[in-house]
Amino acid sequence: MVRVAGVRWSVEECFQxxxxxxxxxxxxxRNWTSRHRHITLAMLALAFLTAVAASAAPERPAQLADLTRAHPPIKLTVLEIRHLxxxxxxxxxxxxxxxLHWSNWRRQHQATARRSHYRRRSEPTG
Incomplete structure (x- = not known):
């Protein structure tokens, strides 16, 4: 039952x-054929953007400590590729x-924010 709920969650995320x-x-x-064509083209566009984002993904650091020290921009996201x-x-x-300079600057800024977030979460509290 848990597996079915987990699969449904991933489908809902894809639709979102x-x-x-x-x-x-x-x-x-006004008719089913037109709706089916629209949905097919939209899903094809999302698959294309996702494939481009996946192929542009850099190697990921092995540990959380590497994320706080590394300075590369975040990977290209589906939204960033769509904007470009x-x-x-x-x-x-x-x-x-x-x-392209603007895109790199924005991804660098997002990477800085992510590093700060990871650094703050990895510090001991107390």
Whole structure:
């Protein structure tokens, strides 16, 4: 029973990601065929973004102590890849170099926040 509940949880997380990242819930259709096409394209887009994010993932540190000392930016997320693709395909007002610099800066900032969070949680209390 616990295994079934755990599987359901992962499916719910996938649907939430699809709603937030690729607009799974943004359809206005009148028949089943159109709805099915929309859902298929949305899930295909999410699968593509997830595959790109997985292939761009760097090697992970083995221990928590390595995370507090390392300074690389966080890995590319589905949301970050979506932002980059939207900016590239929508004729950006800035150059591609500036866009990639902004993405790297933002991921570096998120990595700094994550390091601080891990450092604070690993300190002994008392």
């Amino acid at each position: 990601a699809a709603k937030g990242q690729v607009g799974l819930d943004h359809y206005q259709v 693709l939207v900016a590239v395909f929508n004729a950006p007002a800035v150059s591609v170099a500036k866009l």
